[in-house]
Amino acid sequence: MYDVIVVGARCAGAATALLLARQGVRVLLTDRTAFPSDTISTHLLHPTGVARLRAWGLLDPLLATGCPPIDTISFQAADDLVLRAAPYPCDGAAVSLAPRRTVLDALLVEAAVAAGAELREGVSFQRVVWEDGRAVGAAFGGRGGAFTERAALIIGADGRHSAVARQVEAKTVRDVGTFGCQFYGYWHGLPNVGTQIFIGGGQAVLAYPTHDEHHLVLVGWPHARFAEVKQDLDRHFLAAVGTTAPAVAEQLTDATHTGSITGSGDLGNYIRESAGPGWALVGDAATAKDPVTAQGIGDAFAQAQSLADRLPTALAAGPQAVDAATAAHAADRNRATSAAFETTLTFAMGGNSGALLPLLRAIEHRPELISMFYGIYAGQFTMAEFATAVG
Numbered sequence: 001m002y003d004v005i006v007v008g009a010r011c012a013g014a015a016t017a018l019l020l021a022r023q024g025v026r027v028l029l030t031d032r033t034a035f036p037s038d039t040i041s042t043h044l045l046h047p048t049g050v051a052r053l054r055a056w057g058l059l060d061p062l063l064a065t066g067c068p069p070i071d072t073i074s075f076q077a078a079d080d081l082v083l084r085a086a087p088y089p090c091d092g093a094a095v096s097l098a099p100r101r102t103v104l105d106a107l108l109v110e111a112a113v114a115a116g117a118e119l120r121e122g123v124s125f126q127r128v129v130w131e132d133g134r135a136v137g138a139a140f141g142g143r144g145g146a147f148t149e150r151a152a153l154i155i156g157a158d159g160r161h162s163a164v165a166r167q168v169e170a171k172t173v174r175d176v177g178t179f180g181c182q183f184y185g186y187w188h189g190l191p192n193v194g195t196q197i198f199i200g201g202g203q204a205v206l207a208y209p210t211h212d213e214h215h216l217v218l219v220g221w222p223h224a225r226f227a228e229v230k231q232d233l234d235r236h237f238l239a240a241v242g243t244t245a246p247a248v249a250e251q252l253t254d255a256t257h258t259g260s261i262t263g264s265g266d267l268g269n270y271i272r273e274s275a276g277p278g279w280a281l282v283g284d285a286a287t288a289k290d291p292v293t294a295q296g297i298g299d300a301f302a303q304a305q306s307l308a309d310r311l312p313t314a315l316a317a318g319p320q321a322v323d324a325a326t327a328a329h330a331a332d333r334n335r336a337t338s339a340a341f342e343t344t345l346t347f348a349m350g351g352n353s354g355a356l357l358p359l360l361r362a363i364e365h366r367p368e369l370i371s372m373f374y375g376i377y378a379g380q381f382t383m384a385e386f387a388t389a390v391g
């Protein structure tokens with residue numbers, strides 16, 4: 001008998017397991033994959049997420065893996081307009097990071113195990129075990145054979161296509177659709193000038209440094225172009241970089257491309273009911289939004305913290321207290337993230353482009369407001385707050 005079974009062991013599940021295990025909660029952490037393992041995702045982490053890693057004692061271990069701190073962002077919004085500033089700080093963290101998921105997720109998993117969580121890899125969640133309308137356990141299959149375990153709470157941290165969400169019949173309370181697609185690859189040998197963002201020609205190009213002296217270069221297109229670009233990905237990718245970010249295209253000619261270009265058009269924006277009797281959802285299983293604002297990993301961390309702050313006392317008090325705690329967590333999550341959800345939708349739909357340019361021209365020589373503009377991407381400010389500050 002565990003207190004909690006967590007299904008999915010990446011940035012939402014492993015972080016939740018870590019924070020709970022550190023408080024003495026008996027956690028079974030499960031994943032169908034084995035770590036280290038990559039996943040389809042770019043991986044920019046704003047100072048908001050970096051601050052959480054620092055609070056959890058994981059920032060220094062992550063930096064020690066050779067993950068380069070990013071203290072400058074440049075944003076080319078028009079041929080004659082390049083904004084350059086530091087990321088907006090959060091709790092004293094003033095850098096972004098872009099850790100490879102092979103490294104970040106494995107670090108979280110190792111920390112959870114070191115804190116006392118039991119890890120079972122290569123096991124695939126199959127179904128919830130119910131008793132009197134309450135989730136009381138989970139059944140698994142996979143390489144290690146079939147088994148069932150019981151717990152006071154089943155946490156689904158199993159991503160966008162969450163099997164736990166399906167099993168508990170979590171209602172989708174908001175489903176706004178899909179607006180973008182993103183493709184990316186890795187190059188060795190680009191100069192480290194921080195995160196570079198280029199917008200133009202109906203597409204966006206980003207480049208930022210990551211592990212092993214590599215840069216991730218990504219192209220974001222409207223979802224309407226997904227089928228077309230997939231047919232000849234390398235050609236469309238390099239053409240987009242050449243058109244929208246000629247400076248990066250030039251850097252790529254002398255750099256070494258490692259691996260292949262990959263990405264996803266599975267970028268729907270939704271919010272699911274995230275708590276019920278004996279179950280809760282965290283991370284993309286609960287809510288996801290277009291990666292245009294790069295908030296998914298930081299959001300997963302925030303949800304893990306919110307749930308872990310409430311659960312240990314509730315677990316000691318019994319099932320009703322557990323359900324009250326998970327319901328309060330879900331309600332707070334909705335309140336805390338609704339503005340960032342709407343902002344992300346506006347960016348994903350390209351809805352700011354016209355209105356934004358005059359504001360950006362007004363802040364060209366005001367680095368503190370440029371940082372605040374980046375803070376919108378990190379969910380620290382709304383567009384309205386930024387517009388008011390610009391005056």
Ligand SMILES: Cc1cc2nc3c(=O)[nH]c(=O)nc-3n(C[C@H](O)[C@H](O)[C@H](O)COP(=O)(O)OP(=O)(O)OC[C@H]3O[C@@H](n4cnc5c(N)ncnc54)[C@H](O)[C@@H]3O)c2cc1C
Pocket residue numbers: 007008009010011012013030031032033039040041042043044045123124125126157158159160162163182183263264266267282283284285288291294295296297298300
């Ligand atoms: C193209 C793209 C670019 C992105 N760029 C960024 C970015 O720059 N910055 C950012 O912050 N976010 C970004 N995101 C979002 C980010 O990847 C997600 O928000 C984040 O991975 C969510 O973490 P999670 O732990 O909730 O789920 P996931 O990372 O999806 O992990 C779910 C885990 O559950 C496991 N699992 C699933 N089903 C089962 C099962 N039945 N049994 C056992 N285990 C199971 C999987 O193996 C997986 O390990 C991007 C996403 C995409 C698609």
